[in-house]
């Protein structure tokens with residue numbers, strides 16, 4: 001496996017960057033030559049067709065392929081016996097599983113046939129709710145093999161959240177597990193699915209894999225065991241199953257839906273298509289991490305998030321890499337677990353989130369005692385801004401000052417990394433994501449959408465937009481294209497608006513400062529303030545609420561909720577109990593990841609005379625800045641602010 005598109009020097013980066021902007025079609029057609037196509041034409045004629053007004057973005061439309069043939073089949077002759085996935089179980093004493101490309105290919109072919117036998121067809125939506133086990137990868141690729149659209153839901157979401165997503169995607173099939181091991185916990189996934197299915201009339205089939213052997217209810221005619229279904233295929237087809245052709249897909253056919261939070265209440269289904277996503281994940285994987293064949297790559301994300309989709313499943317497998325997949329959590333059985341895994345499997349690249357780094361830092365140096373870590377060559381971070389202290393700790397104590405750190409900025413909507421240094425090739429700058437990748441044209445704009453040209457101190461500061469499409473950009477939001485237009489393409493004309501604020505220095509490096517919209521980033525997990533408010537407002541006795549983010553030492557951002565209760569439910573002495581009820585309610589509606597860190601009961605929210613909640617003030621109070629609240633003269637009732645200030649917890 002070699003990568004003709006791998007950038008090997010700073011000079012080459014500049015050349016490729018320029019080429020990619022001047023002739024995007026030519027540039028990406030060149031990269032596309034490294035892949036297997038059923039039919040390459042006509043993309044060499046019309047590689048890219050786009051406008052950001054509808055919006056409509058089409059890369060290589062008319063060309064045909066199946067992404068799993070690129071992930072698996074094309075590697076069989078050359079690296080078929082190389083590990084594709086090394087799986088480290090939650091319990092360090094349980095056996096490691098290694099799946100070579102040949103083994104993974106066989107499992108995917110068999111499971112694709114299971115899906116066919118159960119009636120799944122091209123274009124059908126399949127919801128996947130599983131723990132971090134190799135079968136999750138098999139399920140994802142099994143769907144892609146037959147052209148079904150997968151929608152993976154993170155295990156930390158509640159039954160209600162799953163039900164909303166099933167309804168929105170009109171999913172007819174579910175793949176799940178009896179349960180999932182995470183640290184000392186056993187999460188009853190199937191039981192949560194059963195709750196999500198109460199009243200659902202669309203789902204026809206639930207395929208259940210056994211992992212924890214937690215007792216589950218199995219409903220005749222709807223629920224089937226994964227193992228039985230695979231056995232049927234193996235017994236009836238034997239090796240023939242390997243010859244069943246994968247579905248031929250158009251370059252622009254949808255590959256998956258992934259739900260993510262925005263500034264409005266309901267999460268939206270971000271849609272990625274086949275060829276563009278394939279190119280983008282491979283290209284960014286190889287270049288950002290400077291992956292070399294044979295290296296062991298460890299991405300600590302969950303496949304329920306975009307990072308897991310792009311840098312555990314698709315990017316690494318497309319590049320023929322060896323990917324380490326970890327079922328558990330960084331602090332179990334102790335806070336040295338990541339470092340044990342690095343040593344046990346001789347990990348070369350570690351890709352994790354600042355929140356994990358900060359949390360491990362807080363345990364001090366003890367967990368690092370007797371850890372070797374000398375196999376590490378490259379470190380990466382993703383998901384939120386990394387503070388300098390965490391960056392230096394990562395550099396000194398994990399990378400021993402010899403591993404480049406890549407600070408990778410991107411989003412669910414971008415499919416893969418957009419702004420990052422390239423390990424050892426372009427320079428790093430602590431807490432800066434640095435330079436855009438080829439194909440990416442970022443610009444900072446002011447409130448009016450004008451490009452920022454005035455320096456503030458040593459840098460430009462503005463809202464981060466992208467002015468041309470790269471292959472991995474989202475194509476739509478499922479079932480509601482207008483929402484996609486509104487959310488990303490209507491704030492500034494002819495630009496994709498990221499929702500992030502950023503600085504840019506005079507060398508063209510970017511530093512992402514965080515969201516400027518009502519999206520929270522809690523431990524690297526995206527949540528909408530409106531989404532959390534809706535959940536709080538569902539509790540009996542709540543009149544209204546306002547949710548803001550505040551700086552949190554470990555999580556990056558914490559959730560601060562101001563809640564107005566009606567008199568009947570307000571028993572001062574029971575405040576603690578009421579708060580617990582509130583947490584239980586939010587857990588039930590969205591999931592444990594959305595539980596507020598702080599709750600303050602107030603008699604009213606600060607509102608303008610036109611009834612708008614003044615979040616600016618709430619944010620300041622949450623940040624502990626009680627003195628400097630700015631202009632409060634437009635408030636309907638300024639006394640409310642005094643009460644909020646006094647009652648601050």
Ligand code: WTA
Pocket residue numbers: 260305306307381382383384385386407408409410411412413433498499500512513514515521524525526
């Ligand atoms: C934030 C995760 C600073 C950002 C891949 C973005 C970052 C949101 C970085 C997307 C980074 C991600 N530095 N901020 N390196 N990476 N973000 O969709 O606010 O879960 O808009 O995708 O995370 O979160 P999402």
